[in-house]
Amino acid sequence: MRSSAASAVAHGLCAFTLTPTTPADEIDERAIQTLVARAAAAGVDSLGVLGSTGSYPYLTRDQRLRVATTAVEHAQGLPVLVGVGAIATRMVLDHVEDAQQAGAAGVLLPVMQYQPLTETEAYGLFEQVDANLSVPLVVYDNPATTRFSFSDDLYARVAELPNVAAIKVPPLPRDRAAARRRVEHLRGLLPAGVAIGVSGDAAACAGLLGGADAWYSVIGGTLPERAVALARAAIGGDYREAMRRDAELAPLWGFFAENGGSLRVVAAIAEELGLVRSSSLPAPLRGLDEPARIKLRALLGLV
Amino acid sequence: MRSSAASAVAHGLCAFTLTPTTPADEIDERAIQTLVARAAAAGVDSLGVLGSTGSYPYLTRDQRLRVATTAVEHAQGLPVLVGVGAIATRMVLDHVEDAQQAGAAGVLLPVMQYQPLTETEAYGLFEQVDANLSVPLVVYDNPATTRFSFSDDLYARVAELPNVAAIKVPPLPRDRAAARRRVEHLRGLLPAGVAIGVSGDAAACAGLLGGADAWYSVIGGTLPERAVALARAAIGGDYREAMRRDAELAPLWGFFAENGGSLRVVAAIAEELGLVRSSSLPAPLRGLDEPARIKLRALLGLV
Numbered sequence: 001m002r003s004s005a006a007s008a009v010a011h012g013l014c015a016f017t018l019t020p021t022t023p024a025d026e027i028d029e030r031a032i033q034t035l036v037a038r039a040a041a042a043g044v045d046s047l048g049v050l051g052s053t054g055s056y057p058y059l060t061r062d063q064r065l066r067v068a069t070t071a072v073e074h075a076q077g078l079p080v081l082v083g084v085g086a087i088a089t090r091m092v093l094d095h096v097e098d099a100q101q102a103g104a105a106g107v108l109l110p111v112m113q114y115q116p117l118t119e120t121e122a123y124g125l126f127e128q129v130d131a132n133l134s135v136p137l138v139v140y141d142n143p144a145t146t147r148f149s150f151s152d153d154l155y156a157r158v159a160e161l162p163n164v165a166a167i168k169v170p171p172l173p174r175d176r177a178a179a180r181r182r183v184e185h186l187r188g189l190l191p192a193g194v195a196i197g198v199s200g201d202a203a204a205c206a207g208l209l210g211g212a213d214a215w216y217s218v219i220g221g222t223l224p225e226r227a228v229a230l231a232r233a234a235i236g237g238d239y240r241e242a243m244r245r246d247a248e249l250a251p252l253w254g255f256f257a258e259n260g261g262s263l264r265v266v267a268a269i270a271e272e273l274g275l276v277r278s279s280s281l282p283a284p285l286r287g288l289d290e291p292a293r294i295k296l297r298a299l300l301g302l303v
Numbered sequence: 304m305r306s307s308a309a310s311a312v313a314h315g316l317c318a319f320t321l322t323p324t325t326p327a328d329e330i331d332e333r334a335i336q337t338l339v340a341r342a343a344a345a346g347v348d349s350l351g352v353l354g355s356t357g358s359y360p361y362l363t364r365d366q367r368l369r370v371a372t373t374a375v376e377h378a379q380g381l382p383v384l385v386g387v388g389a390i391a392t393r394m395v396l397d398h399v400e401d402a403q404q405a406g407a408a409g410v411l412l413p414v415m416q417y418q419p420l421t422e423t424e425a426y427g428l429f430e431q432v433d434a435n436l437s438v439p440l441v442v443y444d445n446p447a448t449t450r451f452s453f454s455d456d457l458y459a460r461v462a463e464l465p466n467v468a469a470i471k472v473p474p475l476p477r478d479r480a481a482a483r484r485r486v487e488h489l490r491g492l493l494p495a496g497v498a499i500g501v502s503g504d505a506a507a508c509a510g511l512l513g514g515a516d517a518w519y520s521v522i523g524g525t526l527p528e529r530a531v532a533l534a535r536a537a538i539g540g541d542y543r544e545a546m547r548r549d550a551e552l553a554p555l556w557g558f559f560a561e562n563g564g565s566l567r568v569v570a571a572i573a574e575e576l577g578l579v580r581s582s583s584l585p586a587p588l589r590g591l592d593e594p595a596r597i598k599l600r601a602l603l604g605l606v
């Protein structure tokens with residue numbers, strides 16, 4: 001039987017924060033404290049660290065432990081979901097141990113790969129991690145970044161593992177009826193009690209209105225008030241208000257798509273808002289160039 | 304001016320060895336010694352460790368240092384090229400330091416990525432690493448695995464960096480005239496003294512006959528006599544003998560293509576030959592299944 005503890009990181013708005021780094025690629029703990037405290041104060045339901053926009057693959061084991069510890073300390077009692085992804089199972093298990101020691105309310109596990117994995121190999125990873133867990137597991141499907149795609153059959157098999165609390169699925173269709181059909185289809189595949197979480201902020205409104213349980217949100221970590229307003233309306237079933245909030249954010253969704261995904265864009269937002277020092281990404285990543293920043297400032301109402 | 308030391312890892316047959324692991328995902332140092340000594344005894348020109356078939360992304364920093372140290376100790380004086388790839392520049396620089404300390408004759412650097420990198424970001428990685436090197440650098444372009452593709456312009460810019468000794472390019476066309484045209488085109492892009500190395504064993508014969516300087520060979524680490532015979536003939540310009548040797552290996556090239564690339568296949572070959580214990584791949588990777596092994600045994604003349 002699934003524990004009720006699972007729900008804390010499987011329902012509502014989970015705000016994923018950046019992991020800003022210094023020019024020497026040390027983690028900027030003070031900036032992490034700021035981002036975490038700011039999201040918590042805005043009323044998010046939980047926090048997520050060390051997701052893709054938390055730069056987890058660019059950080060050492062020690063850095064990742066410090067990010068998790070800092071987040072738990074400054075989360076004002078909110079549950080913290082900690083990313084434990086790595087290319088080798090052995091490394092994932094080390095990160096699981098560290099996350100649990102840091103006080104994580106759950107762990108988030110993507111299928112990170114170098115050699116393309118078979119579904120059997122991916123299932124084996126989840127099985128081995130699940131057997132070594134004492135907190136809920138959120139399965140992270142993000143094919144645009146990891147290049148690994150789950151089949152529906154793999155969702156169903158992984159979701160049977162005892163600690164799996166939620167599946168974080170790739171962006172649902174932005175069409176509300178299509179999103180609802182996909183959520184209903186997934187609901188039929190998964191055991192009762194395993195939640196469905198949406199990612200891809202541009203599709204969050206349709207996903208939540210379509211019945212998804214959670215929004216694993218990138219803007220939740222950097223523009224938390226806007227994410228909270230959208231999530232509250234959509235989860236509360238206030239279609240009109242949710243769609244109004246989503247429409248306000250549409251230029252930002254377009255900007256994400258034009259600029260190669262969310263990490264570089266949200267890092268630039270945090271830099272422009274003065275929440276982190278500029279050049280906050282770990283090498284070899286570079287931030288947005290100046291023409292893109294000029295457009296971004298306009299979108300944010302900063303000019 | 305480029306040092307003559309560069310040539311040691313930029314010409315002839317460089318045999319890449321596996322990094323066999325135990326069921327607990329510890330590295331099997333004794334098996335590494337066996338593989339390295341066997342390739343050296345067969346007459347290869349240099350050794351390569353911690354390439355893609357050396358499982359570098361699945362190993363910790365400490366494990367990688369021990370692989371490099373073990374290889375240098377057992378290489379019977381042959382130069383050893385050590386892979387230093389990682390997702391973060393900071394980690395690459397740590398691996399460079401370790402490789403140099405272990406006695407590497409050169410380092411091999413792929414563009415490993417999680418967030419897709421721009422060419423500017425990739426160039427920045429090579430520039431930063433080059434500035435921290437005291438041994439030659441082999442640039443590793445392997446888009447099938449890393450999903451990063453070099454443009455010709457990026458080859459040319461990276462090759463201008465002072466320590467770059469060679470570019471390891473993706474498989475050339477198997478057609479000899481087409482391979483020669485591509486080698487000549489690359490030769491025109493690169494500064495004099497920067498070598499062209501071929502990878503993709505199935506295309507090695509055409510590449511060497513077409514004028515490439517080096518073969519970075521996967522089978523060189525596991526079936527070294529066959530690789531040496533092919534390389535000697537092709538480098539010596541003995542077309543007939545080279546093509547005969549290549550034709551003998553054609554069923555194996557087909558088997559690589561059918562089985563998702565070279566790592567799982569060469570690991571199975573080493574297992575079948577008793578060079579490493581079976582189940583020699585780090586989790587979550589699994590070896591070939593039994594139907595594939597039955598076919599492989601037949602190809603190897605083991606049944």
